[in-house]
Amino acid sequence: MNDSTAWFHINNAAGIDSPALLVFPQRVQQNIDTAIAMLGDVNRLRPHVKTHKCTEVAAMMIAAGIHKFKCATIAEAEMLGMAGAKDVLLSYQPGGPKLQRFIELIKKYPGTSYACLTDNTASAKEQAESFTAAGLTVPVYIDLNIGMNRTGIVPGDAALELYRFCAAAPGIAIQGLHAYDGHITNSDFEVRKIEADACFQQVELLAEKIKANKLPPPNIIMGGSPTFSIHCERPGIECSPGTFIYWDQSYLLHCPEQAFVPAAVLITRVVAIPTATLVSTDLGHKSVAAENEKTKRVFFPQHPYLTVFSQSEEHLVLENNSGHIFKPGDLLYAIPWHICPTVALYESVHVVEDGKVVGVWKNVARDRKITV
Structure with missing residues (x-):
C-alpha cells in the first residue's frame, strides 16, 4: 500500500497541521x-x-x-x-x-x-x-x-x-x-x-x-x-x-467477524531523528489514547514495522529497524487502537471526501458542558 492508493491518503495534507484526526463520511x-x-x-x-x-x-x-x-x-x-x-x-x-x-x-x-x-x-x-x-x-x-x-x-x-x-x-x-x-x-x-x-x-x-x-x-x-x-x-x-x-485497530484484530471498517485516522509528522534507528513524531499523550501499554496505542498501516519506543506529552518516538529512511516533515497515517478516548482529545475532526479535506466537524460533546 503506497501513499497514492491508500484509502486514507489526502492530497491536500500540506495545509493541515498535525497531529489531527481525519474522518471519512x-x-x-x-x-x-x-x-x-x-x-x-x-x-x-x-x-x-x-x-x-x-x-x-x-x-x-x-x-x-x-x-x-x-x-x-x-x-x-x-x-x-x-x-x-x-x-x-x-x-x-x-x-x-x-x-x-x-x-x-x-x-x-x-x-x-x-x-x-x-x-x-x-x-x-x-x-x-x-x-x-x-x-x-x-x-x-x-x-x-x-x-x-x-x-x-x-x-x-x-x-x-x-x-x-x-x-x-x-x-x-x-x-x-x-x-x-x-x-x-x-x-x-x-x-x-x-x-x-x-x-x-x-x-x-x-x-x-x-x-x-x-x-x-x-x-x-x-x-x-x-x-x-x-x-x-x-x-x-x-x-x-x-x-x-x-472502528479502530483493537476491534479490527479482536472482532474480525464484524465487517466494520476504520473511518477515522490520525495524521502525524516526523519532527526529529534522534538516532539512526529512532523516529520522533508529534503524536504525544495529548493526541492519542494512552491508557493501553505503549505498543497498543497506534498502528501505522503503511509502516507496520514501526514500533513504539517511548511516548511523552508531545512526542511519540518510534523504533525503525527496517532501513527505511525518514526525515523531518514526513507525514504518517495512524489508526488508533482505541478510538473513543482519542476522539475526546480533539475539539474537531477534519472531514475527507475524494482524497481531500473539505471541512471540519466539531466534536461538540467532547466538552463536559454545552449549555446545560
Missing part, C-alpha cells in the same frame, strides 16, 4: 449501513454516541432511520437533543447536581424523550422525588451488573424488588433492563459467544421473573461493540454498539 455511512443490516431492524439499534460526540454524525444516523440512542454524559445527551434525536438513554445514574442538570436538559429539549439508569433504591427514590418536584415522569431502566463490576445491581431478588419499587414510584416510568458486558473481549469468537450467552441468561431470567410478578414487561438493552455480533441475533433485544461508527 463515506466509510462512516458504510458502518451505519452494516450495523443496521446485522440487526435486520433499525428499531433494535440504539447506538452509543460516546465514540463520535458529533452532531453531524448523529444526523447521518438519524437520516438512516435510527431514532434511538445511548450516551454517557449530559453533554452527549444535549448533542443528541440538538440533532433532533427522538429517544435518548443516558446510560448513567444521575444524582445530585447531575440529576438537576438532567432535569434541565429534559425541559430544554421537549422533542426528545430522555431516559436514565438506576441501580439502587436510594438513587431511585432521589430520582423519583426530583422528577415529581419538576412536574415530570421520566423513563428509567434498571442498570444490571452482569460481570463488568463497574455499576449496576446483580440480577436476582434485589433487582426484582428495585424494579417493583420503580414501577410504583411517582415520577418514574419503568422501561426495562440495561446490561453492559464490556468485560467480554476475547478474540476467540466462540469463547466470546459462550461468555455473552451466560450473561444474557442472567438478564433473561430476571425478565421472566418480572413478567411472572405481573410487573410492566421490560425492554432489554444489551451489550456493546465486542458482543454486538452475538446479541444482534436475539429477537426483540436492543443493541447499543458505539465504536462501530469509526
Whole structure:
C-alpha cells in the first residue's frame, strides 16, 4: 500500500497541521449501513454516541432511520437533543447536581424523550422525588451488573424488588433492563459467544421473573461493540454498539467477524531523528489514547514495522529497524487502537471526501458542558 492508493491518503495534507484526526463520511455511512443490516431492524439499534460526540454524525444516523440512542454524559445527551434525536438513554445514574442538570436538559429539549439508569433504591427514590418536584415522569431502566463490576445491581431478588419499587414510584416510568458486558473481549469468537450467552441468561431470567410478578414487561438493552455480533441475533433485544461508527485497530484484530471498517485516522509528522534507528513524531499523550501499554496505542498501516519506543506529552518516538529512511516533515497515517478516548482529545475532526479535506466537524460533546 503506497501513499497514492491508500484509502486514507489526502492530497491536500500540506495545509493541515498535525497531529489531527481525519474522518471519512463515506466509510462512516458504510458502518451505519452494516450495523443496521446485522440487526435486520433499525428499531433494535440504539447506538452509543460516546465514540463520535458529533452532531453531524448523529444526523447521518438519524437520516438512516435510527431514532434511538445511548450516551454517557449530559453533554452527549444535549448533542443528541440538538440533532433532533427522538429517544435518548443516558446510560448513567444521575444524582445530585447531575440529576438537576438532567432535569434541565429534559425541559430544554421537549422533542426528545430522555431516559436514565438506576441501580439502587436510594438513587431511585432521589430520582423519583426530583422528577415529581419538576412536574415530570421520566423513563428509567434498571442498570444490571452482569460481570463488568463497574455499576449496576446483580440480577436476582434485589433487582426484582428495585424494579417493583420503580414501577410504583411517582415520577418514574419503568422501561426495562440495561446490561453492559464490556468485560467480554476475547478474540476467540466462540469463547466470546459462550461468555455473552451466560450473561444474557442472567438478564433473561430476571425478565421472566418480572413478567411472572405481573410487573410492566421490560425492554432489554444489551451489550456493546465486542458482543454486538452475538446479541444482534436475539429477537426483540436492543443493541447499543458505539465504536462501530469509526472502528479502530483493537476491534479490527479482536472482532474480525464484524465487517466494520476504520473511518477515522490520525495524521502525524516526523519532527526529529534522534538516532539512526529512532523516529520522533508529534503524536504525544495529548493526541492519542494512552491508557493501553505503549505498543497498543497506534498502528501505522503503511509502516507496520514501526514500533513504539517511548511516548511523552508531545512526542511519540518510534523504533525503525527496517532501513527505511525518514526525515523531518514526513507525514504518517495512524489508526488508533482505541478510538473513543482519542476522539475526546480533539475539539474537531477534519472531514475527507475524494482524497481531500473539505471541512471540519466539531466534536461538540467532547466538552463536559454545552449549555446545560
